[in-house]
Amino acid sequence: MKVDESYVRSLSAQIERELHLLHIVESGWTIAYEWTETHAYIRLESKLTDEEVSAVQGQMRPNLAGVLADHIIADKESSILRNLLIKEFKYEAKEDLEAIEGYCKPAVYADTGMEDSPVLTNSFGIQRRRQVLVDQLMLALEETSRLSLDGFLHFRLQDYTDELREIAEYAIDEYMMDRQYQEFISLLQYFVYIQEAKIPIVHLIHKGGHEFVILNDRMELIDANEFDASFKMEMLEKDINFEDMIVSTLITVSPANIYIHTRDADMTIIKTIRQIFEDRTTVCSYCRTCDIYLGEAKKQDQLSP
Structure with missing residues (x-):
């Protein structure tokens, strides 16, 4: 594959800016770039004496490694991850790839203060991946003063790729579970x-938490056993263990309209009920029935849409 010279020049300028900020260039080191038809190289050059080189290279290498690691994460990580999904996990459809990559994002950006990230192991953290890259880059820079960017990406990223593979596996699991969930919702x-x-x-x-009461139009408790549930239960329990008895009961009694009285309309089970029964549902948080069973609504509840 032919080297994109404009890309190499852009990367070169980025690295030089970072090194100036770190005062590496001022210390006597310069960065040279060269490329062949198929490979781009970074070459470290110094006007210092051997003694001076030994004195500053301990600072230069980790800083340069950090700059390159940040570049790989920012500019290369998404393509590496997509290649994993295509080559190892055999996902090729654009729709599947985009969906799975969407599930990757919370894991990819873990450790960056994303409050809505799922609970993930530390191995998924961006800081951990960055350190893996820095360690490998440090080793490469100790071995040679002429670093091939493409060669490093292809041959020195095993530990880093393993981290991304874990993220891909996590994302695929989430994607498959959500797809099964959506198929199940469609069935219901x-x-x-x-x-x-x-x-x-x-x-x-x-009433709060996982406490629900189901009443009919006369405000009497509903007994789902009074309704014929054989068709529903026989079909559902073949393939899916559906444990949510609230939804099961509602499907069994098959109401024309469902009035949901709640102070927490964003609760997952309530969203699920609204998704299944669609325009049959009405959510209420401040009617007379709400006041009786849930207590008098706070002012902010009454003003909420």
């Missing part, structure tokens, strides 16, 4: 669609 939507409504109204009272 289908059941809801083909069933005729058995009762006109259900009031789903969310």
Whole structure:
């Protein structure tokens, strides 16, 4: 593959800016760049004496390694990750790749203060990956003063690639679970669609946490055993262990309308119910029934959309 000279020049300028900020250039070191038809090289040059070189190279190498590591993470990591997904995990469809890469992002940027990141092991952290790169770059710079960027990326990144492989595996697992979940939701939507409504109204009272009460239009407790559930249960339990009895009960009783009384409309199970029953659901947080079962709403609850 032919070297992109404009890219090499851009990288060169970036590295030089960083080295000036670190006062490496002023210490007597300069960075030279050269490229052949297929390879780009960074060459370290110094006007210092051997004694002076020994005195400053301990500072130069880790700083240069840090600059190059940051470059690899910023400019190369996404393409390395995509190549892993294509070559090792055999994902080629653009839609799949983009979706999986979306699941990679929280893991890729872990350790950077992303509050919405999932709970991940430290091995996924960006600082850990950066240190892996720095260590490998330090070794390479100790071996030669002429570093091939492409050669380093191809032959010296095993530990770094292993880190990205863990992220890819995590993202694929998340992607597959979410896809199965969406398929399951679609199945439940289908059941809801083909069933005729058995009762006109259900009031789903969310008292907080995982405590729910299901009432009919007369505000009486609903007994799901009174309804024919054989079709639903037989179909659902073949392939999927669906443990959420609230959703199971609602599908069994098949209401025409569901009024969800809650102070936490963003709770996952409530979002799931709304997704399954779609326009049959109405979320309420400040009606008379809410006041009776949930207590008087705070002012901010009443003002919320």
